[in-house]
Amino acid sequence: DTGVSQNPRHKITKRGQNVTFRCDPISEHNRLYWYRQTLGQGPEFLTYFQNEAQLEKSRLLSDRFSAERPKGSFSTLEIQRTEQGDSAMYLCASSLAGLAAMRGETQYFGPGTRLLVL
Amino acid sequence: GNSVTQMEGPVTLSEEAFLTINCTYTATGYPSLFWYVQYPGEGLQLLLKATKADDKGSNKGFEATYRKETTSFHLEKGSVQVSDSAVYFCALSMDSNYQLIWGAGTKLIIKP
Numbered sequence: 001d002t003g004v005s006q007n008p009r010h011k012i013t014k015r016g017q018n019v020t021f022r023c024d025p026i027s028e029h030n031r032l033y034w035y036r037q038t039l040g041q042g043p044e045f046l047t048y049f050q051n052e053a054q055l056e057k058s059r060l061l062s063d064r065f066s067a068e069r070p071k072g073s074f075s076t077l078e079i080q081r082t083e084q085g086d087s088a089m090y091l092c093a094s095s096l097a098g099l100a101a102m103r104g105e106t107q108y109f110g111p112g113t114r115l116l117v118l
Numbered sequence: 119g120n121s122v123t124q125m126e127g128p129v130t131l132s133e134e135a136f137l138t139i140n141c142t143y144t145a146t147g148y149p150s151l152f153w154y155v156q157y158p159g160e161g162l163q164l165l166l167k168a169t170k171a172d173d174k175g176s177n178k179g180f181e182a183t184y185r186k187e188t189t190s191f192h193l194e195k196g197s198v199q200v201s202d203s204a205v206y207f208c209a210l211s212m213d214s215n216y217q218l219i220w221g222a223g224t225k226l227i228i229k230p
Contacts, residue, residue: 031216033218097216103169104167112161
């Protein structure tokens with residue numbers, strides 16, 4: 001079990017540039033989540049996928065943000081025309097959803113990608 | 119909307135002291151409740167959870183009881199160790215959409 005991995009771990013970019021982050025979930029997990037965490041705060045939900053379908057997007061996810069999970073395995077999160085306010089830690093999590101809904105599903109988190117926009 | 123409030127940190131204790139970190143929630147419905155921990159330089163890890171009223175989650179000597187009447191899920195440990203120094207997050211999820219809603223986190227510092 002290799003856990004959730006995220007690349008890159010750190011990214012420094014200039015305002016206005018585009019950036020893309022990758023998340024590789026635990027191999028058999030069918031749900032994948034993206035969160036954003038700023039310093040001193042808890043994570044905030046951005047979006048989630050069940051297999052390749054993007055089922056929910058937060059209002060935080062402006063039209064500059066796009067996420068994909070093309071084959072239901074890894075996912076990418078792209079930010080276009082980055083702004084200084086996008087500086088944060090971007091977290092990916094995955095979980096295994098069964099056929100029957102289960103309360104208290106555990107999400108497993110990756111180490112995050114820290115973005116700094118100059 | 120749904121929200122989680124937890125006590126502000128940092129909380130500084132001596133080794134072997136008793137720990138309580140308060141967490142209360144507001145939810146339209148019947149949430150599941152979680153405590154996650156983030157050790158320095160590491161990712162978030164599930165510490166414990168509870169999915170129904172009066173359930174007690176426990177792990178590594180930590181416990182929390184789901185109190186529906188007080189909408190609380192306080193984290194406790196009888197005797198903390200230096201290795202417990204970390205940031206602790208309380209969170210909830212609803213059956214309808216699975217996303218986790220988080221408190222701001224409480225930094226715990228344990229001094230030898």
